[in-house]
Amino acid sequence: MSINKDEIKYLSLLSRMDIDKNEIKDIEEKLTKIIDFVDQLQTISTDNIAPMAHPLNQSQRLRIDEVTETNDRENIQKNAQQIEKGMYLVPKVID
């Protein structure tokens, strides 16, 4: 199965990730190769087989819902490049 230029553009939109014009052809070729390769999976029957999500087939361990973290905002926000009054700055979303 081949992946075309329009699909690459759509995947770029879905994943919110710019793809340089010069990169498209290379991505097109390589992604087609990858999808062709994983198409091998269609050769085997998996009727009545349960999908496996956890290697040990374990269920999630739960804990009592209580606050365990203290407010460490200042420290955590040291990694943000633009903050103001403890808030993260992003481009304007609502007019």
Added chain:
Amino acid sequence: MPNSQIHNMTLVELKKALNEKNLSSREITETLLSRINDFDDSVNSFITMTSDQAIKEAMEADKKIANGDQTNLTGLPFAHKDLFCTKGTLTTCGSKMLHNFIPPYDATVVKKLKNAGVIMLGKTNMDEFAMGSSNETSYYGSVGNPWDLKLSPGGSSGGSAAAVAARLVPAATGTDTGGSIRQPAALTGITGIKPTYGRVSRYGMIAFASSLDQGGVFARSCEDAALILGEMAGLDELDSTSSAEKVPNYLESINHPIKDLKIGLVKQHFEEGLDEENKKNLLSAIDTLKSQGAEVIEIDLPNIGLSVPTYYVVASAECSSNLSRYDGVRFGHRTENYENLEEFYSKTRGEGFGAEVKRRIMTGTYVLSAGYYDAYYLKAQKVRQLISQDFKNAFEKVDVIAGPTTPSPAFELGAKMDDPIEMYLNDIFTIGANLGGFPAISVPCGFVNDLPVGLQLVGKHFGEESLFQCGHQFQQLTDWHKQTPEQFK
């Protein structure tokens, strides 16, 4: 004790020298730091050095030892793959996206090893976000294989493997999603173990594919790996997938004889892709284990041939989801030129991620997208179940499954970068253990064209003890693990 020998000593030997006060932690630390300074320009195994902090901690360790207050690993030199969060120390995950990320907390593994007393010398190079099998996708440059610097050390934990092989540090952490500890261990002639899924906490390990990722360790002997894993493993409240299974005393179990052990040889491993010389080494390693009384049985893993395509669907899907967190807002790279929020995200991610990471995110997005989910993602999860079941069936007959770690020895840098499938097939023998969550170790078992290759042993869930036991007994009878690259003797 002459300082000229420090770099060749194992952790167990260094620990003895420290406790007997033949060496100080400061001497060890300074010797290795100066060695890294002399050699790492050519290897490029470290992204960040933490020299000043290391010397300070070594001096504190020496005080503790003098007062008899030492813990299990006090004063021993160590390095962490740059995927483990280290409080106050740059953690890049090999990516431009995290070129400025200074974690406000330590990964549980880092914290546990720090509490046990190790001295961190620095953070090691790796494929970007652990996606790669050659260390060439790192934003911080490729790493040279100490056996021949024109060759790749493997990946994704290539920096840790190369640093241990070049005798720059005796042991280092790694992570293994599809073979990222075992493959570089094999290609650089050292020992590397990926524990059972859930054996080691993933808290503070930057996520790639959460149902496959597992932290482990590189060392120059099974004994050293056992010493470290004992301190790394165990239940962690901060990782709900970490296991409550009791952590055994690995250092004690390595000495158990293997005469009652049943070892499985996989029929399919001999059917395709295995280098002739590599096969000879493997069979000779099996003979060595047999000579100790282990029983060897042929086993069948009928669906193992589908492990690589299964992996590339599951891992890419999980990666596309995990890496959606890099949005430029809270941490990491942030684009400077944008008109609106959409563009802000797209440019930040387009600039921050390298080509291989982008390919995997797009593959993952594709297999999870409407119309393809059932055909790819759900299908792969079902095939994963079949592959895992094959292993479980085999483990009803045997304790350990033996085979090659890689199809061939180290390859040239650049050789496989143009063909993703050829690169992916490097992990053909290692991926099965990740899909099923089984522990697996690679130990050096000989040379092909003067380059090291590894014997892989896969165990039952939480069967790390039999892997160490087998590996250690093998290392008592062979000296492959003691071979040192000429340039780094």
